[in-house]
Amino acid sequence: MYSYVERKTIRDKVLKERLELVGPILKEAGIDGWLVMGREYNEDIVFPFLTPASYPTARRITMLLLTHENGQTKPYSLSLPDEDLEKYYVRAYDYRNEDQFDALKNLIEKLDLRTIAIDYSENFAFSDGLSAGLYRLLLNKLPKDITDRFVSADPIAIPVLEIRTRTEMEVYPHVMAVAMSVIDEAFSDATIKPGKTTCRDVMDFMDSKVNSLGLSCWFPSHINLQRKGGDILEEDTVIEKGDLVRCDFGITYLGLCTDTQRLCYILKDNEDELPAGLKKAMAKNNRFQDIVGECMEVGKTGNQVFLEAIEKGNAEGLRPCLYTHSLGTHGHAAGPMFGLYSNQNPIPVKGDLKLHDNSSYALELYTKDYVEEFASDIRIQTEESIIFKNNEIFFLDKNRNVIKTIRGGK
Numbered sequence: 250m251y252s253y254v255e256r257k258t259i260r261d262k263v264l265k266e267r268l269e270l271v272g273p274i275l276k277e278a279g280i281d282g283w284l285v286m287g288r289e290y291n292e293d294i295v296f297p298f299l300t301p302a303s304y305p306t307a308r309r310i311t312m313l314l315l316t317h318e319n320g321q322t323k324p325y326s327l328s329l330p331d332e333d334l335e336k337y338y339v340r341a342y343d344y345r346n347e348d349q350f351d352a353l354k355n356l357i358e359k360l361d362l363r364t365i366a367i368d369y370s371e372n373f374a375f376s377d378g379l380s381a382g383l384y385r386l387l388l389n390k391l392p393k394d395i396t397d398r399f400v401s402a403d404p405i406a407i408p409v410l411e412i413r414t415r416t417e418m419e420v421y422p423h424v425m426a427v428a429m430s431v432i433d434e435a436f437s438d439a440t441i442k443p444g445k446t447t448c449r450d451v452m453d454f455m456d457s458k459v460n461s462l463g464l465s466c467w468f469p470s471h472i473n474l475q476r477k478g479g480d481i482l483e484e485d486t487v488i489e490k491g492d493l494v495r496c497d498f499g500i501t502y503l504g505l506c507t508d509t510q511r512l513c514y515i516l517k518d519n520e521d522e523l524p525a526g527l528k529k530a531m532a533k534n535n536r537f538q539d540i541v542g543e544c545m546e547v548g549k550t551g552n553q554v555f556l557e558a559i560e561k562g563n564a565e566g567l568r569p570c571l572y573t574h575s576l577g578t579h580g581h582a583a584g585p586m587f588g589l590y591s592n593q594n595p596i597p598v599k600g601d602l603k604l605h606d607n608s609s610y611a612l613e614l615y616t617k618d619y620v621e622e623f624a625s626d627i628r629i630q631t632e633e634s635i636i637f638k639n640n641e642i643f644f645l646d647k648n649r650n651v652i653k654t655i656r657g658g659k
Contacts, residue, residue: 250427250462251503257302259420259503264301266414268337271315271405272322278404281362282316284353286383293368293378295406298504298578303333310383312353313338316360327352350390357395365395366402372598375583376406410583411575413607418636420503421609425634425645428500428507431458435496436513436653441488443515443657448472448494449484455498464502467580471497479625490517490657493527493623495630499580506580507645508611510632513653523654526620527627531652534616534629537567538650541587541614542635542642547606551585552595554604558587568617576611576634584608608637 251259275283287293287307297305299313312327326338327349342352357365369384370377388396413421434440435455455470473483474492488494492515499508512531514523523531537558544557555571562569570593575584585602588594613632620627631650636643 251423256503259416260302262416263414263504264299264337266416267298267409268315268322268324270322270409270412270414271324272317273320274405274408275315275317275322275366276320278366280364280366280400280405282314282357282360282364283366283402283405285313285315285368286379286387287311288380288383291380294375295368295378295410298410301333301337304331310349312342312349314341314353314356316362325356327356348390350386354391354395357398363398364400365398366405367399368402368406370401370403370406373403373407373583375410375579376402407583407602408605410578411608412605413577413609413636417505417577418607418638421505421634421636422645424500424502424505425507425509427462427464427502428498428509428634429646431455431462431500432496432498432509432511433653434458436494436511436655438655438658441494441513441515441655441657442659443488443490443492446488446657447484448474448482448486448488451488451494451496452484455496459500464500467499467501467506475623475627477623477625479623479627481628488515488657490515493627493652497632501580504578506576506578506582507634508576508580508613508632509634509646510613510630511650511653512629512631513655516654516656523652524620524622526618526622527652530616530618530620530627530629531650533567533618534614534631535650536565537562537569537571537614537616538612538631538633540565540567541571541573541612545604545637545642546640547604550601550603551587552600554585555587555595555600559593562616569614570616571614573613574611575608577609580611582609584610604637606638606640610635610637610642612642 287296289307308329314325316323324338325341327342368379451472452470474494476492494513497510540561541558544554571588572590573587575582586599615630634645
C-alpha cells in the first residue's frame with residue numbers, strides 16, 4: 250500500500266497527465282474551450298479529476314477554463330488564488346479588482362473562443378455536473394453573444410475520464426493486487442467454515458477488511474452461491490461443501506476502481522480438485538472472454554462489439570450473456586457499454602460510444618453449461634478488470650478466472 254504522501258504525489262502526477270489529454274480531445278471535437286464550475290460541497294463530478302490532491306473542495310465558486318492551442322492544453326483558473334491550483338492553471342482573475350464573471354467574459358473574448366463546452370447532458374452523468382444555479386448565473390452574467398456559444402461537454406468529459414494516463418496504467422495492477430488480496434482472504438479456510446459461515450458473513454468480512462485498509466468499496470460487496478440443482482442462493486444462505494460461491498467486489502484506491510467477480514468451490518470430503526464439469530464450464534467462459542477481447546477495436550462502438558461477440562459466442566455453443574462496461578475513475582465509468590445484464594440487445598446512446606485506446610473495462614459476462622456433478626445448468630459469472638491498449642486486452646490480475654478450491658475451516 251502506498252503512504253498518504255505517496256498517494257497525493259500519484260494523484261497530482263495523474264492530474265498533470267490528464268490535463269495534457271484535454272487539448273487534443275478539444276481539437277478533435279472541434280471545441281475551443283471547456284468551462285468547469287463548482288461551489289464548495291456541490292462540485293462538478295469531474296472536479297476531483299481536474300484539481301490537485303491538496304484542493305479537495307471548490308472555494309466559493311471555482312471556475313476552470315480549459316482551452317487549447319493547436320491541440321496543446323492551455324488551462325486557466327478564474328478562482329480565488331491558490332498556490333497548489335496554480336501549479337497547473339494560469340490565474341486569470343484578480344478577485345480584488347474585478348467581478349469573476351467579467352473576468353470570464355474578458356478571457357473568452359481575448360482568446361476568441363467560438364465554441365465553449367459546459368457540463369450539461371441529457372444522457373451522461375459525467376458531463377452533467379453543472380448545477381442549475383450556476384447555469385442561471387452564467388446566463389444572467391454573460392452576454393447572449395457568449396452564452397450562444399455553449400455546447401454540451403459530452404465529447405470532452407467522457408474521453409477525458411475514459412482514457413487512462415501513463416501513471417494510471419502503471420499503478421492499476423497494484424490497485425488490482427490490493428483488491429485480489431481481499432478476495433483471496435475472503436475465499437480461504439480462515440474465513441469460510443462450511444455449515445457455519447453465511448454469504449452475509451463473507452460480505453461483511455470483505456467490507457470490513459477494505460475499511461481497515463483505509464479504503465472504500467464503491468458498491469457493497471456481494472456473495473451468492475450455486476449448489477446441486479442449479480439454484481442461486483443469496484445472502485443468508487449457509488455455505489456448504491460442494492457449493493460454488495461467487496463474489497462481486499470492487500474497491501476505490503488511487504483514484505481508480507476495480508470490479509471483480511470470482512468463483513470459489515468448496516471441496517467435498519471425497520474430492521481433492523475441482524470437478525471436471527466445472528473445469529469444462531470455466532474453460533468455455535474463458536473462451537468467451539477471449540472472443541470479446543478479439544472483437545474490441547479502437548473506433549468500434551460498444552454495440553458493434555456486443556453484436557459481434559454474442560454472434561461468435563453463440564456460434565461456438567457457449568450460451569453467452571455480455572454486459573461489459575467501462576471502468577476507471579468510477580466503477581460504472583465514462584465510456585461505452587457492451588449490453589446490459591437485463592437487456593441483451595444493442596443499447597442506445599451509451600452503447601453507441603466508441604472505444605478509445607488506453608482505456609479500461611470491467612469484462613463482465615457469463616456463460617451457461619451443463620455440469621454433471623451439479624445435475625443442472627450452471628451459470629459461470631465472471632468479471633475481470635482489464636486494460637485496452639493497441640487493440641488488445643490485458644488482464645490486471647494475471648491469474649484470471651481460475652476457480653479457487655478450498656476445503657473450508659472448522
